[in-house]
C-alpha cells in the first residue's frame with residue numbers, strides 16, 4: 001500500500017528516525033524476488049515477516065531467530081515505502097530540517113543501511129558518477145529524482161532570498177560548504193583531494209570541526225550543487241557484488257549558514273551547521289564478495305559502523321539512568337558526529353532497507369539499529385547572538401512590533417468591506433502609544449537586568465580572583481610545612497640510635513602532611529575548574545558593556561529588547577553565580593578545616609620535637625652512667641687482679657682470665673653477675689684445670705680474716 005505522508009516531522013523533536021524502503025532492484029528480481037516487509041497505511045510502522053515463503057531461495061543461509069518466527073513490527077517517526085517519491089521524502093524529512101537550520105539549530109541528517117539499500121539515492125539522487133552526462137539538466141534545477149541534499153540547498157537559498165526581499169528586515173547571509181570523506185579511518189577533504197588525514201577537534205562554542213578543511217562560500221543553490229557534485233565525484237566508489245557503485249567511504253557534506261537580521265534596531269546573528277551524512281553501507285564480506293582492497297575497506301566500514309552502534313547503545317543506557325562513558329573517540333565517524341549524537345543538534349536518521357527477503361537479516365539488523373537510535377536525546381539550541389537588546393522580553397517585544405506593523409498596515413490600507421482607517425483614528429493611535437509604552441518599559445527592565453547581571457559577574461570574577469590568591473597562599477604554606485617536616489624526618493633518620501617509639505611518633509605528621517598535599521591538589525583542581533568556568537562565561541560577560549552602551553544610545557528608540565537566548569544566558573549566569581557562591585562557601589569551610597588540620601599537624605610536630613629532645617637527654621644521661629659504671633668496674637677488676645697476682649706468683653699467664661672471674665665469683669655481691677657471665681661448661685672447665693684454686697682462694701680469705709682479727713686484738 002502506498003504511504004502518502006505529507007505532514008512534516010514535528011519541528012520540536014530533536015532526534016527522529018525514519019525508515020525508507022526502496023523498490024526492488026533488477027538483481028533481486030532475478031534471484032526470485034519476494035517481499036519480506038509491509039508498511040502500515042499511516043506510515044509509522046513496518047512489519048517484517050521473518051520467514052521466507054515456501055519455494056523462495058535466499059542467497060544467504062537463512063536461520064530464523066526462533067523455531068516459529070513471528071512477524072515483527074517496528075515503529076518509527078515515519079516509514080516511507082517503495083512508492084514514496086524523492087519530493088515526498090523531502091517534504092517529510094528534509095524541509096523541516098532546512099527550516100530548523102535557518103532558525104539557528106545545528107542539524108544532521110544521516111543515511112544508514114545495508115550496502116545497496118538506497119542511501120546515496122536518498123541523499124543525492126541518482127548516481128553522479130553514471131549520470132555525469134545528465135548533470136547539465138540537474139544544474140539547471142531540481143529534477144524529479146533529486147535527493148534530499150540538492151532540495152535542502154535550494155530551500156535554504158529560497159527562504160533566505162524571501163526573507164531578504166521582505167520589507168522592513170535587513171538580512172545578510174553567508175553560506176559556506178565543505179565536503180569530506182572518512183576513508184579507512186582517515187578524514188580526507190573531497191574539495192581538495194591532497195588534504196588527507198585531517199584532524200577532528202572540539203570547540204566549546206562551535207562544537208566539532210575538522211582542522212584545515214576547505215570551505216567554499218556560495219551564493220546560489222546551483223553553485224552549492226556544483227560543490228556537492230565536485231565532492232561526490234572525488235569520493236571513493238567501487239563495484240561490489242551487491243552494488244555496482246558502492247560508496248566505500250562515509251561522505252559528509254557540511255553546510256554552514258550564517259545570517260544576520262537587523263530589524264528595528266535588533267541585530268540578530270545566527271550561525272548553524274548542517275551535516276549531511278551518507279554513510280558507507282554495512283556489508284557482509286560473503287555477500288559483497290570483497291577481496292583485497294575492497295575487503296580492507298569493508299573491514300574499516302564495518303568497524304566504524306560498529307563504533308556508531310556502540311555510541312548509540314551507550315547513549316541508550318544513559319537515557320535509562322546508567323552512568324556510562326560514551327565512546328565517541330572510538331572512530332573518526334562518531335567523533336565527528338558527536339554533536340549529532342547526544343549533543344546540540346537536531347538529528348534525523350534515515351534507515352534505508354531493501355524490501356527483498358534475500359536481505360532479511362540485514363534489514364532486521366538495520367531496523368534494530370534504527371530502533372535504538374530513537375532513544376537518543378539531544379539538547380538542540382538555537383545558536384544565536386542578539387545585539388542591541390538585553391532582557392527576557394525580546395519575543396514579547398517582537399510580537400508587539402508585529403502588532404504595531406499590522407495596525408499601521410490596516411490604517412494605511414482600506415480593505416474591502418472594512419471601514420476606512422487613518423492615522424487620525426483616535427483609538428488606534430492610543431493603542432499604538434500603549435504598545436510603545438510597554439516596549440519602552442520592557443527595554444528599561446531589560447537594561448536593568450543586564451546591568452545587574454554584569455555587576456554580578458564582576459563580583460564573581462573578583463571573588464574567584466580572591467579565592468585564587470588565597471589558595472595559592474595556603475598551597476605555599478602547606479608546601480613549606482611539608483618541606484619542614486620531611487627535613488626534620490631526614491635529620492632524625494641520620495641521628496644516632498633513635499628509640500622505636502620516637503620514630504613512630506614522628507611518622508604521624510608526615511602522613512598528615514601527605515593528606516594535606518592530596519587535599520591541596522584536589523582543591524587546585526576545583527579551583528582550576530572554577531577559573532575555567534569563569535573564562536568561559538567571560539565572552540558573554542564582555543558582551544554586556546557593549547550592549548549597555550548601545551542600549552544607552554538608543555534608549556528612546558526601544559532597541560534594548562531581550563531575546564530568549566539572552567534570557568537563557570542570564571538564567572544560566574545566575575545559576576552559575578549561585579553554584580559558584582555555594583562552591584565558595586564549601587571551599588571556605590574546607591579551608592577552615594584545612595587550617596585546623598594544619599594547626600593540629602603543627603602541634604603534633606612540636607610535641608614530637610619536645611619528646612625527641614627529652615629522649616636525647618635521657619640517652620646522653622644513660623651513656624654517662626654507662627661510662628661511669630664501666631670505669632668503676634674496670635678499677636675494681638684491676639685492684640682484684642693485683643691481689644690475685646700477689647698471692648699466686650707461680651700461676652701461669654693463661655690463668656689470668658680465670659683468676660679475674662674467680663675473684664668476681666669470690667665477691668658475694670658479684671656472684672649473680674658472675675653466673676650470668678660465665679657459662680656452665682666454662683665453670684666445669686675451670687674446675688677441671690685448676691682443682692685447687694677455689695680451695696686456695698677460700699684459704700686466703702680465711703687467712704685474711706684471721707689477720708684482721710689479730711690486728712683487731
Ligand SMILES: Nc1ncnc2c1ncn2[C@@H]1O[C@H](COP(=O)(O)OP(=O)(O)OP(=O)(O)O)[C@@H](O)[C@H]1O
Nearest residue numbers: 022023115116117118119120121243246247280281
Ligand atoms: N527509492 C529508490 N527508487 C529507485 N531506485 C532506488 C531507490 N533507492 C535506491 N535505488 C537504486 O538502488 C541502487 C543502490 O542504491 P544506492 O547506491 O543509493 O545504495 P547505497 O545504500 O548508497 O549503497 P552503498 O552503501 O553501497 O553505497 C541504485 O541503483 C539506486 O538508483
